[in-house]
Amino acid sequence: MNENTDAQKVFDLLSQYGIKPRQHAKTVASILGLKYVTVKQKLNGDRGFSAEQIKKIEEHFKNEVTSNWNAITYISSIPTRCHAEIGEKITAPFAVPIVARKENNIWYITSSKDTLECLEYYKVNRIDTRPAPKVVVLDNDISLVKFATMFLANNGMDVSGFTEPAKLNEQLDKNEDFECFILDWVLDDRKTSKEIIEKIRVENKNVPIFILTGELSNDKTIDNEISEMVSKYNTIVLEKPIKPKIITAQLWNILFRQSTNF
Template sequence: MHPSEQSASSQSIAAAVKDLMHRKQVPERQQSKKLGEILNLSYSQAHRKLNTGADWTIAQLQVVAEYFGESLASVGLGEVTAGSDGQPAGMMEQGLFVAAAGQHEYPCVMWVGEQLHTARRVDFVAYQDKEKWRVVETLQCPDNVVRYKVNKLEIVLKQPHVPTVAVVDDEQGFADNMRDFLNESGFKATVFYNATSIERVLHEGATFDGYILDWILGQRTAEGLIKQIRYSASPAAPIFLLTGEVASGLADEEELARVITQLDVQIREKPVRLNQTFTAELHKAFGA
């Protein structure tokens, strides 16, 4: 496929995905965030897919379609695709790949070729069972079905959701250490070194499963940022508030108590011990 044709195809798919989200009442400002959640992508990766014609895989489209309870045709794929030689690779269908002599089944996308009228050997065959396509090894195919050649097969493995966490701290070394610790502990962390940068991302519609915020950010506290999070698309997201300035007097205890009560945040004193106990607290709070 010529690069310009590939780009046009990706852009048309992106437009179809946007239309699907619109039909499913996902606000336009929330679409990149929602796609990131569905495909386990960062906000910027999802935004590029929807807006700059970044390439899509069949597996990604399958996941999007299944999430919204739609068929692949709803996310911009035609019924016939071309093979590497430019000839039709077959009809693209959704179905189940049957493995281990029927003990396991996996969602898949298949390209169904011609009907097989002879016993010639092919690796996999497809057949319809109660209006659902199944793919099996040739020797495992029932005798009393119409079988078709499988030209191409993609198995779709669903990935577990990885909680996303925003880390906001103007002490860059601490923020980077926290990000690395979270990423190694089963989270997907994004770091921001000032309130302005995350406020801009939130304004664009991004949300996170949880937030870890330093209380004092430059010349201001995080109260305004916390309020913005509480009025965002994920108002109930857990917020961990960090401060090491209570003893020095830079952090007002009365102000902190008010924020904890009114804005439902949890407070931890710096330096935070990055250990299994802290990891367990985060997993429990973020529902992981």
């Protein structure tokens, strides 16, 4: 096999799935179980990839690509995370159905009907939609759960609402792949969300957890308890009544603007 052609094929494959060039060697080394220096030589064309190695890299991305995303579509009224293969810059964006533009290091895919002359646009060679981020809302107030579910869903999130901690625990036991939790601190019978937070953190050290409370200024005990959750489990506090625009912006920064593949 032609070694330079093999290296280009691997380069194109990694780029297609949003892996930045500086991460190529580290990524391939992890997939193939090779030393970083060896992979660098292969990617530089100094050494070849075997057919088996290329196949292993391809199979890895076929298995992992469902969670990989590098862009946000704004084609409909509800934004969607996606994986997009971005092409060259285009001078006549209105001549194609959809276009890509980059803003603050984020790719946005929009209809060409929404283009502006003052902005630069790029061709979209391919686009694959990804599942909406799964968000949990737990509160014993059913009206709040319904309200939060509505405005978060309208902003591209897949929301599971709960009014009973036991129901949420059942879902956690099923290893549901939730990407964010919004939990009321004081539940029924003055029980708190402490046990649920501890359970979440056992399985996932980094998933964002928001604590809802309306009693920080009135109850020193609650103040101390939540302070412990913040320092021990890196939770984020939101005071009631919830403000839709603020909480949506916070979740957007985490769930839509922090892909490692931008």
